[in-house]
Amino acid sequence: MKTNTILELTVKNHSGVMMHVCSLFARRVFNVDGVLCLPTGDVTKSRLWLRVKEDLRLEQMILQLQKLEDVLAVRRHGASHAVFERIGEYFRE
Amino acid sequence: MKYTGAEIIIKLLERHGIRQIAGIPGGANLPMYDALSQSECIRHILARHEQGAGFIAQGQARVTGRPAVFFATSGPGATNAISAVADAKLDSIPIICITGQVPQDMIGTDAFQEIDTYGLSVPITKHNYFARSAKELFEIIPDAFRVAISGRPGPIWIDVPKDVQMALVEFDEWPKNGVADNNFSLDMQSIQDAATIINEAKRPIVYVGGGAIHSEASESVQALIEKLNAPTVMTLMGLGALPSRHPLSLGMLGMHAAPFTNHALEECDALIALGARFDDRATGKVAQFCPDAKIVHVDIDASELNKIKNAKIGIVADLDDAIEALSPLIDSKEADEWNDRIEQLKGEYPMYMPDLVDPTSAYGIIDHVAGMLEGETYITTDVGQHQMRVAQAYPFEYPRQWLTSGGLGTMGFGLPAAIGAALEKPEATVVCFTGDGSILMNIQELITAVEENLNVKIFVCNNNSLGLVHQQQDLFYEKRIFAANYSRAVDFVKIAEGFQMDSFDLGTCVDPMSLIANALAKPGPALINVPINVYHKVFPMVPPGGANKEMLLRDRVTARTMNQIKQ
Known part of the structure; x- marks a missing residue:
């Protein structure tokens, strides 16, 4: 089983940015299994967290993300990052 | 100052140097058209289909290197524009599409001619x-120009609801024009490492792509090549970066390259990729492309490095800047055994263009037209056999002379792109080589060329077939020709007459050379029908998915096939 990678994106806060990011993954048939997005303290920016599977194509995906005009920064974290762990309880059936 | 949104758009376009805009009006962009009608410095070119308008803009942008703008209305106007914009994305062409949209209070109500233009244009x-x-237009319009030309160029889409076009805004000053970002810092260590690989190479080949054209780096590329005495291949998009007649030019590489070109690549020990992206039509089976070569890859788009083939050294930079830094570190080389080997390969694996001396043949028409053209000329093509033949046979002299749909391969590109080129270069002759299949995909723009009285000469290489489909079915699908031949032939001479365009037929004339000369000599647009045998194929051809060295050189079964037709 492939391990997860957590991506932390700083993006411009306006409508359409989620679509740009998510459709980039979708059209390359690259599954994103978790998405979190909220504005940062600075109202012009949002933070977008993605949980994706480790994949040979991930490097290319990150380079493609960095090309998006609305994406200001991309950081890559290991699977153990807490952001999705703690919110997990809201997603249990 | 007090202006409407529509007036702000037009004024900002004027301020960005836009002088000619192709487009089609409709309900949702009428305020923009009303504002455009009042502009004293922008001319409008009324296209007959939004895809035509988009390709006219592409023609303008490709010959000038500057962004070009086109207009369309909402709904079908926007969906019709999509192919032209997608084509610009694949070939990195800076065009800006501005569409009208239904008023914001009607968005999401399935209003008349409402479509999610923003969503459709994302990919x-x-x-x-x-x-x-x-x-917002004060930020959006200059930013659109900035993004279109910064780094790797590309198309932009701006969707403007009707109420935004009509809203009045009071303001004190115009925003600054959008200019290209220039924030690339060269990694000098990589430059040094690249120089080491290049200096140590015994059998280098330079592989030049469209990036050399976009970055206006042709001169420095040529200087580098000459310093190295390195044989050079070009991609379809890179043609013109080095003159075809240059002694170091091996022409185009890949699927329809000269045999010696692909064989030379097999033997190279260093591949210097300059603004090229290792497209599958260029590389063939990637694992077997330049098997012995260390790769130095320079591209302004970081995501192109290592995307297809891992580079030993990757340099993210504007090509001109990179060569300027690289050049002093490169040792000058005299012609050596490698250059001799190239000459030997040219003798062993020559390029064969059948019937070149006959001006009515598939290759001959290209060669003879090229020989008869004088002065500044631009060449556009559509997509298919004629396109590959022009890429193989036309003696390109300078960058931006060659306009073709490379990445997306959009039939219908040639005629409107020629119109766009002619609008920007009114003194030049623009030749569009097309096929009967391709021209039918945007034939309505014949009347646009006539209306504008542009010096566009359209050679329809007419085999009454989708020739490259026919070729592939004949070669790779056991001759099951299906849906490739047209059962009725179009009379293009009559069609052109209907569009009030001068027309000529090489099929019925007695003196082809004087017919071509007449067609070229008379100013204004003309269409020349050139009947082509559908069994004349484009060779060499690498079977799709095959390695470049596995190219087919000729049709071993032509004779038999021809007999079958006769029976």
């Missing part, structure tokens, strides 16, 4: 905008 643009207020 086919470099960036896209939805203007939510007239004020």
Whole structure:
């Protein structure tokens, strides 16, 4: 089983940015299994967290993300990052 | 100052140097058209289909290197524009599509001619905008120009609801024009490492792509090549970066390259990729492409490095800047055994263009037209056999002389792109080589060329077939020709007459040379029908998915096939 990678994106806060990011993954048939997005303290920016599977194509995906005009920064974290762990309880059936 | 959103758009386009805009009006962009009608410095070119308008803009942008703008209305206007914008994305062409949209209070109600233009344009643009207020246009329009030309160029889409076009805004000053970002810092260590690989190479080949054209780096590329005495291949998009007649030019590489070109690549020990992206039509089976070569890859788009083939050294930079830094570190080389080997390969694996001396043949028409053209000329093509033949046979002299749909391969590109080129270069002759299949995909723009009285000469290489489909079915699908031949032939001479365009037929004339000369000599547009035998194929051809060295050189079964037809 492939391990997860957590991506932390700083993006411009306006409508359409989620679509740009998510459709980039979708059209390359690259599954994103978790998405979190909220504005940062600075109202012009949002933070977008993605949980994706480790994949040979991930490097290319990150380079493609960095090309998006609305994406200001991309950081890559290991699977153990807490952001999705703690919110997990809201997603249990 | 007090202006409407529509007036702000037009004024900002004027301020960005836009002088000619192709487009089609409709309900949702009428305020923009009303504002455009009042402009004293922008001419409008009324296209007959929004895809035509988009390709006219592409023609303008490709010959000038500057962004070009086109207009379309909402709904079908926007959907019709998509192919032209997607084509610009694949070939990195800076065009800006501005569409009208239904008023914001009607968005989401399935209003008449409402479509999600913003959503549709996401995957086919470099960036896209939805203007939510007239004020936002002050940021959006200059930013659109900045993004279109910064780094790797690309198309932009701006969707503007009708209420935003009509809203009045009071303001004190115009925003600054959008200019290209220039924030690339060269990694000098990589430059040094690249120089080491290049200096140590015994059998280098330079592989030049469209990036050399976009970055206006042809001169420095040529200087580098000459310093190295390195044989050079070009991609379809890179043609013109080095003159075809240059002694170091091996022409185009890949699927329809000269045999010696692909064989030379097999033997190279260093591949210097300059603004090229290792497209599958260029590389063939990637694992077997330049098997012995260390790769130095320079590209302005970081995501192109290591995308297809791992480079030993990757340099993210504007090509001109990179060569300027690299050049002093490169040792000059005299012609050596490698250059001799190239000459030997040219003798062993020559390029064969059948019937070149006959001006009515598939290759001959290209060669003879090229020989008869004088002065500044631009060449556009559509997509298919004629396109590959022009790429193989036309003696390109300078960058931006060659306009073709490379990445997306869009039939219908040639005629409107020629119109766009002619609009920007009114003194030049623009030749469009097309096929009967291709021209039918945007034939309505014949009347646009006539209306504008542009010096566009259209050679329809007419085999009454989708020739490259026919070729593939004949070669790779056991001759099951299906849906490739047309059962009725179009009379293109009559069609052109209907569009009030001068027309000529090489099929019925007694003196082809004087017919071509007449067609070229008379100013204004003309269409020349050139009947082509459908069994004349484009060779060499690498079977799709095959390695470049596995190219087919000729049709071993032509004779038999021809007999079958006769029976």
